[in-house]
Amino acid sequence: MSSLTAWITNPMADRGIYLATADDKWEFISYSELAAGARRVGAQLASAGVRPGDVVNILMPTGVPCFTTFFGTWVAGAIPSIVPPPLFQAREQYVAKVAAALRQAQPVLVATCGGFEEVVADATRVAGRPDEPWTYQIGTAEIEPRPPGEFALLQFTSGSTGTQRGVQPSWDNLRANVTMFRKLLSWRDQDGIASWLPLHHDLGLIGSLLTAVTAQGSLWLMQPEQFIRRPLQWLSALQPGRATHTMSPAFAFSYLARRARPEQLAKLDLSQWRTAVVGAETIDPAALSSFARLARVAGFSPEVFRPGYGLAEATLVVTITSRPDEGGLIQIDPASLRFGEQVRICETARLTEEPRSVRDGWLIGHGRPAPEHQVELAIVDESGAPLPDGYLGEVVVTGPSVTGGYRNGEISSATRFSGRQLYTGDAGFFSGSDLFVLGRMGDSLKANGVTVYVEELEMKISAATGLERSRLAAVSTYGAGTAGLVMFVEAKPTGDWAEVACEVLRHRLGSDFPITVVSGNRGLIKKTSSGKPRRRRMWQLLQAGELPSTATVVAAQGSSLNAPSRLRGE
Numbered sequence: 001m002s003s004l005t006a007w008i009t010n011p012m013a014d015r016g017i018y019l020a021t022a023d024d025k026w027e028f029i030s031y032s033e034l035a036a037g038a039r040r041v042g043a044q045l046a047s048a049g050v051r052p053g054d055v056v057n058i059l060m061p062t063g064v065p066c067f068t069t070f071f072g073t074w075v076a077g078a079i080p081s082i083v084p085p086p087l088f089q090a091r092e093q094y095v096a097k098v099a100a101a102l103r104q105a106q107p108v109l110v111a112t113c114g115g116f117e118e119v120v121a122d123a124t125r126v127a128g129r130p131d132e133p134w135t136y137q138i139g140t141a142e143i144e145p146r147p148p149g150e151f152a153l154l155q156f157t158s159g160s161t162g163t164q165r166g167v168q169p170s171w172d173n174l175r176a177n178v179t180m181f182r183k184l185l186s187w188r189d190q191d192g193i194a195s196w197l198p199l200h201h202d203l204g205l206i207g208s209l210l211t212a213v214t215a216q217g218s219l220w221l222m223q224p225e226q227f228i229r230r231p232l233q234w235l236s237a238l239q240p241g242r243a244t245h246t247m248s249p250a251f252a253f254s255y256l257a258r259r260a261r262p263e264q265l266a267k268l269d270l271s272q273w274r275t276a277v278v279g280a281e282t283i284d285p286a287a288l289s290s291f292a293r294l295a296r297v298a299g300f301s302p303e304v305f306r307p308g309y310g311l312a313e314a315t316l317v318v319t320i321t322s323r324p325d326e327g328g329l330i331q332i333d334p335a336s337l338r339f340g341e342q343v344r345i346c347e348t349a350r351l352t353e354e355p356r357s358v359r360d361g362w363l364i365g366h367g368r369p370a371p372e373h374q375v376e377l378a379i380v381d382e383s384g385a386p387l388p389d390g391y392l393g394e395v396v397v398t399g400p401s402v403t404g405g406y407r408n409g410e411i412s413s414a415t416r417f418s419g420r421q422l423y424t425g426d427a428g429f430f431s432g433s434d435l436f437v438l439g440r441m442g443d444s445l446k447a448n449g450v451t452v453y454v455e456e457l458e459m460k461i462s463a464a465t466g467l468e469r470s471r472l473a474a475v476s477t478y479g480a481g482t483a484g485l486v487m488f489v490e491a492k493p494t495g496d497w498a499e500v501a502c503e504v505l506r507h508r509l510g511s512d513f514p515i516t517v518v519s520g521n522r523g524l525i526k527k528t529s530s531g532k533p534r535r536r537r538m539w540q541l542l543q544a545g546e547l548p549s550t551a552t553v554v555a556a557q558g559s560s561l562n563a564p565s566r567l568r569g570e
Contacts, residue, residue: 004214011035020222037068039142042075052077053149054108062223065136077146081154084200098123166407169315176400177315184320192218194243196227206316207247240272247277254287271299279308286357309366315401321367328365328434334456340381365434375399389430397422445476447509465497473525473533484514493519498554520551
């Protein structure tokens with residue numbers, strides 16, 4: 001039996017999962033109850049025809065039915081794959097997205113629970129499936145865990161560069177990654193995790209749920225919408241006697257810095273909080289320092305923050321900084337960000353309460369893998385040749401957590417597998433003891449023979465206009481053989497920010513480079529579940545004239561996109 005499933009036959013009754021309730025309290029389910037539920041659901045799935053090696057898609061919100069169905073799929077020897085439940089998306093968009101996932105996964109069974117049957121049934125029909133969804137039922141009969149197949153689960157990429165793709169970590173991949181993750185956390189037997197992340201997200205599923213459950217550590221779990229409504233409840237789970245670790249995008253800390261008041265934090269004791277793994281999106285150091293400044297009254301230290309880098313194709317985590325006392329902050333000259341060339345570093349610093357923003361060129365390091373984890377990182381140029389430290393290139397990962405490729409032989413234009421090597425499609429460089437990641441290599445363009453990264457342009461415009469980086473999305477475009485750029489901005493079309501933005505772009509790209517600036521309300525910029533801009537999707541919507549009616553072209557230079565008719569409702 002795998003070390004990841006041993007708890008199902010030898011569970012603890014005094015440890016388990018604490019689920020957030022609507023009244024700011026927690027509901028406890030022991031691992032004994034969870035294991036029994038998994039064995040019972042496993043029996044139901046087996047009776048429904050699920051066999052070892054089959055895929056079961058699960059469309060349920062965070063809760064006991066989702067847990068027992070996931071682990072019940074393991075009991076049946078099959079491969080669980082969690083698909084996000086319908087919460088915030090328009091029905092038509094959600095159905096199309098789920099149908100695309102079902103076509104890739106080709107599950108033997110689609111599992112859901114009460115309240116979601118109708119919309120899930122719509123998705124199965126759009127996917128061309130004749131079967132009806134399986135509605136959650138637990139029964140009384142139990143089965144013992146069956147021998148599993150090669151793959152432990154099926155998870156989907158965020159889709160930041162286009163279509164979501166299914167990644168299949170093997171049991172060896174998953175075991176290696178969970179083991180490495182625990183070591184990076186300095187995991188102890190009495191430790192626990194607090195999380196609000198959705199379970200279809202790899203950091204929520206593997207980093208939070210599986211890391212805690214397979215070690216039978218306590219898990220304090222909220223649904224994402226509960227965190228949005230009551231963010232302080234997440235922090236309450238990180239007090240003495242509760243959880244010691246958490247994982248989150250930087251967004252959560254900037255959100256708390258805006259929502260929470262010092263007198264509310266003063267009622268908490270965060271002095272025993274040991275690690276906060278921060279990842280899933282570009283990290284703005286200012287978001288972390290603003291929270292640290294606010295939470296100082298509760299005994300919080302910036303040393304808790306552990307920035308990390310990972311991706312689904314490597315199961316989850318690749319590296320997490322192990323030097324919280326040193327910080328790993330550098331300020332770069334954005335004009336030096338040229339592929340294959342040395343990055344110019346202006347200043348270094350520690351992560352403290354002093355605000356240092358990505359808009360001013362500050363980047364935070366993600367550490368380097370320790371030799372004991374057998375993970376190797378390299379930075380290579382366009383020909384695949386290794387680059388020395390300090391030079392910008394593509395991040396390449398090798399190690400036991402790297403998966404074997406995408407389901408059904410799918411191919412990505414950005415991320416590639418070559419033997420044991422994973423060419424991530426991410427641009428980055430080494431400096432000192434840290435890996436610094438800028439973003440997707442596909443999010444770049446050629447201007448005057450030079451590769452320019454859209455992240456660089458966003459940083460420059462944020463610094464020049466004062467607009468938040470999260471409200472900007474630069475998209476490189478191609479048409480009739482000509483490159484161009486569209487800058488999407490979530491801001492009112494008034495003021496002089498558009499002309500300032502255009503001036504920045506003209507200076508970097510050239511006076512003849514086609515430029516369009518589109519403004520709109522919050523939500524204009526489409527994002528993945530990880531918070532990354534879906535740049536290709538934005539370009540498709542613009543081309544099809546399907547942006548929101550509030551979207552407006554506020555500036556254009558040498559571009560064919562300045563006609564208002566390109567935007568819906570104008």
